[in-house]
Structure formats: structure tokens, C-alpha cells
Amino acid sequence: MPSFEDRLIEYIPNLRRYARALMRGDALAADDLVQDCLERALSRFHRWRAGSNLRAWLFTIMHNIHANQVRRITNGPKFVELIETDDPPAISEDVENQLTLRDLHRAIADLSPEQREILLLVSLEGLRYQDVANILGVPAGTVMSKLSRARKRLKEIVNDTQTQHIRRVK
């Protein structure tokens, strides 16, 4: 039977992908978050019930760490937020598609941390709504309404950016 560590290792790529998007493309901050999450998981693995959903458990840990960070930032001294994100890796040869993806990356970065989290858990990680509700500690209905609002907001931001592109071209 695979050990707890073995099973944990399996999920590291997923945790990194999610953290990268959550931290708006900042690879260093994202890996710090993953590392905190792994350390906490290793120190608390006795609390994990074998057979239960390890992936959801890991995302719960990550959510708690991230929520604390966000809280600390919100309660701490106020700074002007710099929206400075790394450009996403070049993926497609299709320039137009790349432009769209870059806009999407920026739009995701512009969402509130809360909206970004819920959207990524569903859209990127493909987690069940009920799992997402458990991870975030909210009722399933709240997940639905927040997801709906996050997608709407995302679309607005992308549209705004693209309108600006068009204006610039003119």
C-alpha cells in the first residue's frame, strides 16, 4: 500500500498548478504556499482519515493557509496593491489565442482572492461543488452563487480589456 508521503507526492503538481494561478502567476509565492501546505500536511497526517479524500484535505489546508495570509494583509498596514503579474508561459503559436489567454490570466489576477479561489477549484481543479463547499467551509448554495458571480466578473474584466485593445488599435 502506498505510504502517506507517496500519496502526497502525487498531488504536488496539482497543488502547484492551483497555487500558481491563485498567486497570480508569482511562482515563488506559489511554491512557498505549496511548501507550507506540505509541511502542515506532514505534521498533521495523523488527523487525516485513511480512505477519505486526500486531495480535498490538501486543498483545505492550502485554503486555510492562504486565507490567513489574506487576512493578515487585510488587517495589517495598508499598501497600494501592485497588480504586477508574470506573463503566462507562451503556449500556442496562435497569436490571437495567446492574446486572449494573456487577458484571461490578467483577469483571473484581478478577481478578489475569494472569487479566484472558488473559480480555480472548480474550473481548473475540477473539484465537485460539494468538495469545494467543504474546503471553503461554506454551504453548497454559496459555492454556486459565488461561482456564478466570479464567472460573470471574469467575463466583464476580459471584455473591458479587449475593448481597450480595440481602442488602442484604432
Place this chain on the structure above:
Amino acid sequence: MTYHIPITDSDLHAYADDQLTPNRRREVEEYIRNHPEAAIQVDEYQRLNKGMHELYDPVLDESLPPQLLIKHSPFQQVWRAAAVMAWLGLGSILGWQLHPDSIVMAEREPTRFHLVQPAAFAHSVYATEFRHPVEVTANQQEHLVSWLSKRMNTRVNAPALNKLGFELIGGRLLPSTNRMAAQFMYQREDGTRITLYTRHNSWQKNITAFRYSKQGEMAILYWIDGPMGYAIVGNIKKTELLKLSKEIYLQLSYKATEMSYASSDRFP
């Protein structure tokens, strides 16, 4: 067609995310066929999902950074083993170079990685050295300080610790994880040696409190002061170390150094 339960926006999301029961899925499919605006919605949701995968899936294929490698044992155990190796002063450096994948770098704080560990290594290697503990001896202090300052591209001073019983023996230049680091060595009458390790701080924005760490017999006190990081290492009591650190801090503190440019007469 009428539906048992009316189709809502939530159903469209759940359809796009493939989270409906087979029965409900068929109902929603039917609804979408008859409602073009719903089809557009679903298509948008799915395109967003796809875009997110295109953006971030490449992360899945990246090789893991060293601090995230877990090797079949809890972090603390591995770290303790690494600390023992460091303490023994044995081929850890070699080990890292030869087996970068098999060694687990589990230390959480970059400060440990960039400052505390190198300071401990350097101390264990050079403080025990009988014939060549330093590169430049204290009787060439002016040269020592100007040479190290030049190589480190910043003003580096050797604090005077005589009133605490430690006399400067000399110093040396060391490679660090980024640029250079300097090590100053001091000795007490009873032969006890302490080293002060200092380097550019490239990883931490804040000024930190004094922090204490112990590795085997080695006690380390370290802090970050603006652009520089400092670690003082020795096999001495924590209280003594703290006294030394405070003295060093007072002499070298970022602001004091700035001021001393004008009247550099700290070392008579």
C-alpha cells in the same frame, strides 16, 4: 417540454462543469437545444475552463523545485539528519552537488538557507582551522576591510569586540548563495573562537529580530538589517552570544554605517 425542476443558471454552470446526474444532464441538454442564449452561456463557461487549463496546465509538467521534494520521511527527520551532517562538517556540500535530487532541502525559511546554514558551515570549517583560520589577518585590518568591502560591493566593517573579551583574528571572503559573503573571526583568551558571517540580503525585505538557532554544539544568532544579513556563530552560551550580537548590531547597524561614512574613526 416541462421539467420536474426548472432549469436555472446553476444548472448551466453544473452542466459546463460536468457535475450533473445523468438524468438532470439529459434535461439540461434538451433545454440548451431549445434555448440558444443558454447554449451561449454554457459555451462561455466551458471556454473559460479550457482557457484556464491552457494557462496553468504547463505547471504540472515542471520539475519540482528542491524545497518541495519529499523523500519518504517526514521533513523534520530529514532536516535533523541534514543538521547533523552540517554539524559534522562532512561532505554535505559534496553531497548536494553529486546528488541534487536525492537530498531533501526542506527548510522553510529562506533565511536559514541563505544565511544560517552557510554561516554554520563556514564556522565549522574555518574556526577549527589551526594554521589558516583566516585569509587576511587582523594586523592588516585596514586592508582586510577595504578588500572585503570592494569584493562585496558594499561597506563591510569588522566590529570591535575587545570589551567583550574577543579579539579580531582576521577575515575571509566566501562564496554565498548569491554573491559574496564575508567571515570575520574572533578569539577569546581561552581559545574560544566565534565567527561573524555577513552577506547581502537578497531574500527578505524586513528588518528582523535577533533569532537563535542551535545545531549540535554550535549556537547561532542571526538577524537581518536592511541590505545585510548577519549571523554570529560559536560554541558559547546563548546569553554571551546575545551580548555580542547586540554590540555588533550597534556598531554595524544600517543607519550607524551610513553615518560612519563621514567620520570613519570607529577603529582606532
